[in-house]
Amino acid sequence: MPREDDSITLIDGRPWYAANELLAFLLELAALACLSWWGFTVGPDGAGRVLLGVGTPLSAIVLWSLFAAPKARWRPRLPLVLVVKTVVLGGGAAAVYGVGHHVAAVTMAVVVIANTVVAEVFRRSPATRPAGQGPATRSPESR
Numbered sequence: 001m002p003r004e005d006d007s008i009t010l011i012d013g014r015p016w017y018a019a020n021e022l023l024a025f026l027l028e029l030a031a032l033a034c035l036s037w038w039g040f041t042v043g044p045d046g047a048g049r050v051l052l053g054v055g056t057p058l059s060a061i062v063l064w065s066l067f068a069a070p071k072a073r074w075r076p077r078l079p080l081v082l083v084v085k086t087v088v089l090g091g092g093a094a095a096v097y098g099v100g101h102h103v104a105a106v107t108m109a110v111v112v113i114a115n116t117v118v119a120e121v122f123r124r125s126p127a128t129r130p131a132g133q134g135p136a137t138r139s140p141e142s143r
Helices: 015-042 047-067 078-098 102-124
Strands: none
Touching: 015 047, 015 078, 015 102, 047 078, 078 102
């Protein structure tokens, strides 16, 4: 007989892991938006702004998809993945700083660092499950 809390399936059976992964995705989207904002704000007038506003986040997307995404074409070891994440997510925070919102930039940087640390801790710790339940579903990154 299913329990009430069985109606929602969470990643790896851990609600905090799922919440942190959602936060990571939102931070990735925010970094892309911040890079675009920076490009459209600081670039030279006309085509230069469009080139920076579109090209900067597009470059970040290509870099992320090649090396840092869960299904990346080339999945390097953790140190290089963290370098790519630092470039993209840290670049988003630096972009916010560059358009003059210093407190927001520092806040974003702190949240990105905390999210990354928590994500790595969750990825290294096995999911615990109550007795009598089947094996937990593994996240795509752990495969």
